[in-house]
Amino acid sequence: MFKTLVGAVHWTARIPLWLAISALFAMMVLTFTDVLLRSFASAPIPGAAELTEVFLATTVFAAMPATSLWGRHISVDLFDSFVAARIREGLANFIFGILLFWPVVKCWESGARTIGYGEVTLYLRLPVGWIIYLIAAGMTLAACAMILRGIFILLMPQTDLADRTEGVVRSGT
Amino acid sequence: MTLALIGFAAVLTLVFLRVPIAIAMGFVGLVGYAHETSTSASISMTARLITDAARDYGLSVVPLFVLMGLFVNQSGMSREIYRSANAFLGHWRGGLAMATVAACGIFAAISGSSLATAATMSRIAMPEMRRFGYADSLATASIAAGGTLGILIPPSVILIMYGLLTQSSIAALFLAGLVPGIIGILFYMAAVAFVVWRKPESGPRGERQNWRERLTSLSGIGAVVGLFVFVIGGLYGILDFWPINLTFSPTEAAGMGAMGTFAIALWRRKMPWSALKGALSETCVTTAGLFAILIGAWVFSNFVSIVGLPEALVALVTSNDIPPMTVMGLILLIYILLGCVFESLSMMVLTVPVFFPIISQLGFDPIWFGIVVVVVTEISLITPPVGLNVFIMRSVVGDVSTATIFRGVTPFWIADIFRLALIVLVPSLVLFLPQLVQGR
Amino acid sequence: QNDPRVLTIASWAGPSHVVNAEMWPQFIDKFEEISDGELTAEVKLNLVPPPAMADFVLDGAADITFIFHGYNAGRFVVPQLVELPGVEGDAEAASAAYWRVWKSHLEAAGEQDEFKTLAMFQHGAAQLHLTDPIDGLDAVDGMKIRAPGGVGSLAVEGLGGVGIQVPATKVYETLSAGAADAVTMNTDSRVGYNLDEVAPVIFEIPGGLYRGSFAVLMRKETWNSIDPELREALDEEFFGEPMSRLFGRIWAAGDERAMQAARDAGSAIISASDEDIAHFAPIVENVTATVLERVNGRGIDAEAAKAAFEKEIAAVMAEIDS
Numbered sequence: 001m002f003k004t005l006v007g008a009v010h011w012t013a014r015i016p017l018w019l020a021i022s023a024l025f026a027m028m029v030l031t032f033t034d035v036l037l038r039s040f041a042s043a044p045i046p047g048a049a050e051l052t053e054v055f056l057a058t059t060v061f062a063a064m065p066a067t068s069l070w071g072r073h074i075s076v077d078l079f080d081s082f083v084a085a086r087i088r089e090g091l092a093n094f095i096f097g098i099l100l101f102w103p104v105v106k107c108w109e110s111g112a113r114t115i116g117y118g119e120v121t122l123y124l125r126l127p128v129g130w131i132i133y134l135i136a137a138g139m140t141l142a143a144c145a146m147i148l149r150g151i152f153i154l155l156m157p158q159t160d161l162a163d164r165t166e167g168v169v170r171s172g173t
Numbered sequence: 174m175t176l177a178l179i180g181f182a183a184v185l186t187l188v189f190l191r192v193p194i195a196i197a198m199g200f201v202g203l204v205g206y207a208h209e210t211s212t213s214a215s216i217s218m219t220a221r222l223i224t225d226a227a228r229d230y231g232l233s234v235v236p237l238f239v240l241m242g243l244f245v246n247q248s249g250m251s252r253e254i255y256r257s258a259n260a261f262l263g264h265w266r267g268g269l270a271m272a273t274v275a276a277c278g279i280f281a282a283i284s285g286s287s288l289a290t291a292a293t294m295s296r297i298a299m300p301e302m303r304r305f306g307y308a309d310s311l312a313t314a315s316i317a318a319g320g321t322l323g324i325l326i327p328p329s330v331i332l333i334m335y336g337l338l339t340q341s342s343i344a345a346l347f348l349a350g351l352v353p354g355i356i357g358i359l360f361y362m363a364a365v366a367f368v369v370w371r372k373p374e375s376g377p378r379g380e381r382q383n384w385r386e387r388l389t390s391l392s393g394i395g396a397v398v399g400l401f402v403f404v405i406g407g408l409y410g411i412l413d414f415w416p417i418n419l420t421f422s423p424t425e426a427a428g429m430g431a432m433g434t435f436a437i438a439l440w441r442r443k444m445p446w447s448a449l450k451g452a453l454s455e456t457c458v459t460t461a462g463l464f465a466i467l468i469g470a471w472v473f474s475n476f477v478s479i480v481g482l483p484e485a486l487v488a489l490v491t492s493n494d495i496p497p498m499t500v501m502g503l504i505l506l507i508y509i510l511l512g513c514v515f516e517s518l519s520m521m522v523l524t525v526p527v528f529f530p531i532i533s534q535l536g537f538d539p540i541w542f543g544i545v546v547v548v549v550t551e552i553s554l555i556t557p558p559v560g561l562n563v564f565i566m567r568s569v570v571g572d573v574s575t576a577t578i579f580r581g582v583t584p585f586w587i588a589d590i591f592r593l594a595l596i597v598l599v600p601s602l603v604l605f606l607p608q609l610v611q612g613r
Numbered sequence: 614q615n616d617p618r619v620l621t622i623a624s625w626a627g628p629s630h631v632v633n634a635e636m637w638p639q640f641i642d643k644f645e646e647i648s649d650g651e652l653t654a655e656v657k658l659n660l661v662p663p664p665a666m667a668d669f670v671l672d673g674a675a676d677i678t679f680i681f682h683g684y685n686a687g688r689f690v691v692p693q694l695v696e697l698p699g700v701e702g703d704a705e706a707a708s709a710a711y712w713r714v715w716k717s718h719l720e721a722a723g724e725q726d727e728f729k730t731l732a733m734f735q736h737g738a739a740q741l742h743l744t745d746p747i748d749g750l751d752a753v754d755g756m757k758i759r760a761p762g763g764v765g766s767l768a769v770e771g772l773g774g775v776g777i778q779v780p781a782t783k784v785y786e787t788l789s790a791g792a793a794d795a796v797t798m799n800t801d802s803r804v805g806y807n808l809d810e811v812a813p814v815i816f817e818i819p820g821g822l823y824r825g826s827f828a829v830l831m832r833k834e835t836w837n838s839i840d841p842e843l844r845e846a847l848d849e850e851f852f853g854e855p856m857s858r859l860f861g862r863i864w865a866a867g868d869e870r871a872m873q874a875a876r877d878a879g880s881a882i883i884s885a886s887d888e889d890i891a892h893f894a895p896i897v898e899n900v901t902a903t904v905l906e907r908v909n910g911r912g913i914d915a916e917a918a919k920a921a922f923e924k925e926i927a928a929v930m931a932e933i934d935s
């Protein structure tokens with residue numbers, strides 16, 4: 001039961017991460033294709049830079065829940081050897097995860113307003129409001145992830161919150 | 174000024190309580206800005222930075238270069254580079270760390286950003302130096318410090334920014350950055366030599382290899398050289414002749430490099446699905462962490478700007494009739510102090526508009542000052558407690574503490590201070606190359 | 614006397630850009646003068662990215678800002694009417710005329726109803742800035758040109774240019790890397806983007822390829838909180854046409870200076886021949902038709918507004934000349 005719950009929590013970070021992964025890969029292929037088409041056929045992809053911006057925002061904010069849940073936000077561990085590092089980390093995540101909703105709610109409002117104006121991007125005329133919604137959604141999940149991480153660390157320290165990037169490279173092999 | 178100082182103190186307190194740096198800077202900025210204006214204004218500012226700041230085309234280089242570093246590692250190219258470096262330099266104490274510094278300098282010629290340089294090189298160099306038994310402190314520090322060269326050796330996002338802010342010649346700035354960049358490499362090598370002289374076990378001697386072994390090892394780095402020529406060629410117009418005409422901008426170089434490396438890995442059949450997925454997700458998670466810090470830093474920098482820190486700094490350096498060199502010294506001191514907290518871009522945008530008029534009035538050369546600013550910005554990247562290059566190492570290596578990296582970085586930081594003093598006292602080191610080439 | 618009330622101006626672009634180096638200081642002087650020291654303002658640079666500036670003021674995070682309408686495409690449509698190519702006149706004349714047409718025709722579309730509009734202004738005609746000389750405008754066909762979006766992009770496409778769509782901040786590196794052969798911008802931008810280094814050739818055509826449209830906006834609540842008598846005085850003596858014209862004039866002077874700097878730097882300046890103008894005329898017609906349709910879509914009689922704009926520009930030009 002508890003295992004299923006933790007598993008489900010991990011998937012709320014993993015599913016958006018798949019979106020981030022796709023956006024990152026698309027960004028790489030897009031730059032390459034755009035440069036080749038421009039150099040050899042004088043036919044760059046319309047709005048390539050703008051698409052890159054959208055892909056970048058997706059890469060960053062769709063990965064934000066994973067970064068938050070798996071504790072990959074960069075923090076200073078200078079004092080970890082003393083004074084209850086675990087409790088400090090748990091509290092920091094829990095408290096600031098809740099506080100994060102403060103600006104995040106504003107992000108949603110800002111998206112709604114932008115949709116109301118019918119604002120579009122300069123070249124491709126993509127709806128800006130929906131891009132903002134995407135960012136707001138990523139931040140909402142990230143805030144939830146921080147709160148959950150805090151709760152798990154404080155109340156259920158045996159929970160496995162280890163990194164799920166299956167980093168072949170992180171360990172250096 | 175007082176409010177700004179309270180802000181700095183609050184950030185440091187939160188950071189030491191283990192609040193993520195992004196959150197600490199962002200929230201202190203948010204609360205401070207609200208105190209100075211209104212809560213709704215501050216929330217609006219923060220939300221707009223969250224939704225707008227990351228949609229920046231220029232920042233796309235960060236994830237793409239991180240990805241490139243992972244691909245270089247996955248394709249086996251990093252092993253080949255270090256096998257070769259080991260064959261030539263491995264019998265020296267700290268030889269691989271010195272090779273790493275040089276490699277950072279070379280990579281800086283295709284990367285416009287220090288973060289990207291450190292991120293890429295950390296993937297390439299860290300596993301290899303560990304394999305050869307180097308101490309974590311020396312290995313991480315040589316990459317973190319070497320990576321700062323990314324914004325000094327052209328191309329450089331920060332030098333372009335400085336050129337646009339001050340309307341100085343960007344071409345001259347690029348030329349001016351070369352010699353100080355090479356001095357940087359040499360001084361960092363000296364720092365490595367110092368470290369291994371004090372603690373020989375941190376950079377163990379390998380076996381001396383004969384010339385046949387050395388030359389054989391070179392055959393392995395063909396792919397790396399080819400990749401480098403491809404990116405450099407496209408960047409500097411070397412590939413711009415019929416029927417190729419391949420050209421791309423520094424921003425695009427990241428995508429081209431990543432794709433090129435990906436292609437090599439595919440060709441070598443070293444990119445199974447799981448490795449690709451691992452590299453991509455690792456890049457995404459790292460990137461999200463870095464962007465969180467960038468956004469937090471922007472919010473905080475808006476706060477110190479609205480409480481009038483820039484104006485207070487001007488008042489500080491122009492208060493009395495102090496001689497120009499003393500003003501310069503004060504400005505450098507301020508930069509080094511600000512460097513504790515700021516990341517490179519906010520530091521540049523916050524301070525250059527403030528100090529540049531003073532500097533030009535005192536008759537200092539704008540190109541030279543640009544290089545000085547970039548060198549102090551480089552220093553900020555490895556100055557505790559908020560040193561972005563150090564955090565990149567922390568984020569990449571995972572099992573080394575920030576404290577260890579900062580301790581390892583100290584000799585490199587001191588080498589940087591010597592380099593700064595040198596180019597401040599001997600401006601011709603910076604200026605002779607642009608003068609020679611452009612006849613300025 | 615009490616301390617003056619300090620309003621916040623949220624501005625963007627670099628500190629030495631004409632907007633920040635000249636327009637705001639003169640605005641503040643005038644503001645203090647008319648309010649007899651009761652009001653003043655201070656400029657804060659780049660607190661949020663340019664496209665967020667309008668909302669920033671709407672949220673009460675700043676009192677005053679200036680916006681480039683093109684950065685909020687889809688939200689501000691009617692300004693495209695004054696961005697059309699082929700209309701002669703410098704930035705001062707265009708800005709004064711813009712204000713008049715704004716009041717008589719464009720304001721009714723309601724796009725800026727949430728704000729108190731202090732000024733509507735324009736930069737000078739955008740010209741082509743190239744890495745290498747060209748013989749005539751037909752050479753642009755197939756050339757890679759950084760396009761600014763909106764009307765400017767329509768003009769570039771009409772000429773057969775391949776639109777390189779990167780943000781303005783990337784113009785320098787895009788040109789210097791050879792990823793684009795030219796850029797279209799107003800002349801003053803040559804200084805801000807260091808174009809003398811990377812685009813040493815200017816191709817000038819009367820009326821240019823487009824003109825950028827800007828507005829100075831004040832938060833409604835701020836405006837309503839100002840003493841009614843003072844509001845009247847500000848409207849009477851400064852806001853509206855005088856301010857639009859002042860900002861336009863400053864920009865025109867910036868164009869002039871940039872042109873001189875280009876000459877001093879030895880940049881080549883090519884003027885359009887009669888053939889070039891004839892070549893461009895049908896393109897202008899097409900662009901105009903497209904834009905008029907868009908503006909009509911906002912319930913504005915676009916044809917009448919365009920005719921009024923041209924008439925007013927000519928009138929202001931005549932005033933300046935006499």
Ligand code: NA
Nearest residue numbers: 281284323328
């Ligand atoms: Na570089």
Ligand code: NA
Nearest residue numbers: 512513553559
């Ligand atoms: Na620092």
